[in-house]
Amino acid sequence: MKIPDLTELALRNLRESLLRNSLTTVGISVGVASLVAMLSLGIGLQQMASRRLVKSGLFDTIVVTSRRELRGMGREEERTGPTPGESRVLDEAARTEIERMPNVAEAYPDIRFATELRFEDKPHLTMVSALPESAKSNDAFEGMQGSFFSSDTAAEAVLQKSFAEELLGKTPALGAPEPSVSDLAKPLLGKELTMRYAQRATNSDAQPATDDLSGAAYSVVSREQKLKIVGVADLDPESMRGPTRAKVFLPLKLAESLHVMQPTDLREIARAASDQPVYSSISVRVKNPAQIQGVEDAIKKMGFTAFSILDASRGLRQFFAVLYAFLGIFGSLALMVASIGIVNTLVMAILERRREIGIMKAIGASDGDVKKLFFAEAGAMGILGGLVGVALGWAIGEVINLGTNVYLRRQSLPPEHFWAVPWWLVGGAILFAFLVSMVSGLYPAGRAARLDPVQALRYE
């Protein structure tokens, strides 16, 4: 029989005992709905977690340091690699080379220095660090008052909350309630800070180099830079990654152009012959956390020390794989129960339609035709159940999502979308329901096909 004929006959037969077939289909729908609900919860939770992690910058960042840094001495890789004195210098050339590697989104130097900032003629000593433009999306800056830097070279600063408290003389006593970020931001935004710093200036700036030795020397000049306060962020300086462990932040390009004296400059004094800065460390952001291992290995091959929190993210992925499996198994259970319903319905249909099967065979239906007809009925119930089930599962998810967000709002927490029904899940669930129904139809269809027409027609 042709497929359209088969489908038409199957649907007609399903309509004939409408109540029973509807109940069976509802059974499949509930099974599919539970599967969809379980899996989309898992997917949603994973998306939420990885969104958070990607934003935190922990899982897509590699911190690169030169082996000339003495910090890492004694580690295994340090002992096997070249000795610190011989390894490569982490300079602009190295940074460019790393940035050009495949899968690398950006590589920027960690510029950090302690210096004095004057606010309303009072000096404050603090740690200053530079932030690349991409840090804007970092969730450390969620809930920031004011705005992020207007450009990568703007003479602007973002303050950490505790430094804002210090500037205003509002540092709370231990145990006292902390002032809110918006209260702190109001008197500060738009105000000016004066940063005093030590600039590393090569001699060539002052006088032309006369010989090799003089080229290796540089002078230190005291400078001032005015900065406009554009934002106050509520971030914990101790919990964040490298560059945010400071209290005042500057745009990266501005910080680079200042040529602030870095601790490494002193160490390189005997070698560095150019005005190119040498970095103490570089942060490398990869395009996708999954590519982090490859990039890390490549950087290590260049002779640098590289470090990432890859292992933690690997553990997380493993956790979600297990979670998926569990949710999938529990979700499928309901569908398995529903499949027993299909078997039951079709076996009942065979008993009821014994005569009809006999007639069809007598007028020329082959075993295959009868088998296909029962398969088509099972498949139609599967697809219908799948469609209704996906819609039901989606609706359940939306309701739970809505309910949870109402709860979160009552707890004055930001809303979260932890429910995701991707298209592959919609298609997959319907296909799965179809396949389960077909498997359920195997036995009834086979039984109907083997029915002896003479016996079947004898029943009056």
Next chain:
Amino acid sequence: MGESVIRAVDGVTLEIRAGEFVALLGSSGSGKSSVLNLIAGLDRPTSGSVMVQDRDLAKLSREDLAKYRLHVVGMVFQSFNLIASMTVAENVELPLRFAEVDRNQRFKLAQEALERVGLRGRMNHRPTELSGGEQQRAALARALINRPQLLLADEPTGNLDSHTGTEIMDMVRDFNRELGMTVLMVTHERALAERYAQRMIFLADGKLVDDQQTSDVQSGMRGRS
């Protein structure tokens, strides 16, 4: 299976020529329906052979038997055996679905077949809305639709009053004469057999007991009706 073997048909040898109208007579349990089922390809003999158009039905696969039933045989039953959930037209065109004839062609052939049995006006009714005679006419249309060479009728008038029975039998005879269909009819009404068939075969306890041509007198009567 677990039952003791009953020889419904035992050592029957008969030959039916193309275009014949044969009646198979006998009391109930005589084995006449079993012979019909063997010829219809619904059943297989435990031994011996059933030759139709040079092929041995006993040796055909289930698949080939289905094809044989579909293309060579048309069947009519005592209880009509129409499918209640389908309209008359759908019942009639059902064999064409198994033969994978396309929809338009099916519709056309079903119309023609129903026209022939005078049921065109009732094609969209359900079988239950039809009288017994109309149901049997619909069954005839279904048996006719694949243009089979062999029409097998199992007590076709058993559930009908004598007037409607005559109507149906006239149609069967027309098929035999006009379309050249070979007809094998099972009945226990000798009068009916004598009136319509050219040849009568008598069975008792699964054995052939008599095989005779109907007399010319009855042939004359046939011609008159």
